[in-house]
Amino acid sequence: MATQTTTQEGAAIVVGPRTPVLWSKTLGTLIREQAAKHGDKDAIVVPWQSTRMSYRQVEDRSKLVATSLISMGLQHGDAIGVMAGNRVEYVEVFMGAGRIGCPAVVLNNTYSAEELRQALARANCKMLFIATRIGTRSLRGHIAKALGACWPQTDLRHVVCFGDAPNVAEVSIQTYASFLQGLPRPIIEEARLESIEASVLNSDILNLQFTSGTTGMPKAACLTHHNIINNARFVGSAMKLTSDDVVCCPPPLFHCFGLVMGLLASFCYGSSIMFPSDNFSAESTIQAVVQHKATALLGVPTMFISELAVVKEKGYELTTIRTGLAAGAMVPSKLMKDIREQMNIEGMLIAYGMTETSPVTFITSIDDSQEKRFTTIGRVFPHTSAKVVNSRGDALPFGQRGEICTSGFALQKGYWKDEERTKQVMRPDENGVIWMHTGDEGFIGSDGYGRITGRIKDLIIRGGENISPSEIEDRLLEHTSIGESCVVGLEDHKYGEVVACFLSQARGASERPSDANVRSWVSQKLGRVKEPHYIFWVGDPGTGNEIPKTGSGKYQKHLVRRLGNRLVKARRSCSNPKL
Structure with missing residues (x-):
């Protein structure tokens, strides 16, 4: 993946390759293509639910979700919310909603009842899918408090529970099973579903991701089919995923890491993705890696730290993992060394980006030297550019620290109904090119490799x-x-x-x-x-x-x-x- 480095009047800019050509397909198209290509091969494996789904079953189940949504009156552009742990139903709902142009608002599973109420109201969700329990945490109180309170004031009209549906007088609640059965709702004809799917554009919003809120009030990033499908494709390419790979994914599906870099990256290459637990458990993750012979492992630094402790304490020997991905926060070089030595992962990669960039813009390569893989964030993706600017917005030369800015296919459509905050971070240059100001401090070397030194606010x-x-x-x-x-x-x-x-x-x-x-x-x-x-x-x-x-x-x-x-x-x- 050759990266061009250019200097314009002392300003250093790196430009990713223009090949391969960007895909223009929607999620629905990708689902149908992969079902035809991979058929009965495992797409999703969920050990904690004792469940697995083939690529053909993903197509069938997502189609069932899509027709059920239509029969309940949802239309192209209506947002649906999902609050649950990593489970097979989450995948079905995300895929089904995407097929008919309903943006999926993935909700942080640590939200309080009030945070849930605010998120549903801000994203104008017409429908909510919610687990009654995540790990040991019951969400029945969320359903009673949050939904009962927001029902009259918001667009929310239907709630579907993964688990038993609690009785809340103000809210129309049903189980996931009854939602899929669809009775006594009208049957959706095949021709109508095909017509609705054909109306979905790759420029439509597929996913609303609330920023993680590490610095305060979260915002909802609007990510399109074009954004995240291509991003997932390039992540999978960097990891050299194939249909022989089993990807272990502890990061949550409510985050771009789990949803895009995990689920969709795996899906693009016919790999099997495994969700070892509904919320993170280091013990469950390592057990799943061993039992299912995972070939790739994903995680943020704190997850790897916990997993390393389990490996050391319980004496696990990991021999099947050929690659992995660490992202979501600064990855210390000491941690990379420990992962290589104690987990036997030679091809561990680092990815860098942000929710607003779908999320990856820089990534290391399996072919990079150990020094590059341990100490840099790699080079920019195809169809992506990057520069470093000072506090006045002037582009700096190679090697000088400043704010990392990126542009290209991965930039969000904007923050949901928040033009002012969108303009604060997405700014055009003198040529009209839109640049995302990341808020991260770092520099880019003349070899095109980026290095992050921290958050500017930190x-x-x-x-x-x-x-x-x-x-x-x-x-x-x-x-x-x-x-x-x-x-x-x-x-x-x-x-x-x-x-x-x-x-x-x-x-x-x-x-x-x-x-x-x-x-x-x-x-x-x-x-x-x-x-x-x-x-x-x-x-x-x-x-x-x-x-x-x-x-x-x-x-x-x-x-x-x-x-x-x-x-x-x-x-x-x-x-x-x-x-």
């Missing part, structure tokens, strides 16, 4: 000096007694901000290191200015039992900062009431 400004949390996090993870590290800047009256870290003790470590040891460990390699001023350990009073994360496993640094500032104030209050 940079710690200590006495006027910019400090990148990611390099401190990487260094902390190299300590054998530290299992997780999250670094943020906390308020300080002298320096403005100081470095703080939230740590968890590594599994198997006999004891956690002292604060002096942690600071010394950091300063040995990075210098004293980057030593953590404050050190917090998971499990101590006030810190909670885990570092705050999104449902997809990324650290919620705005919440971590808030917690840290509160803990510091409490310390000061106890030690000196005058402070």
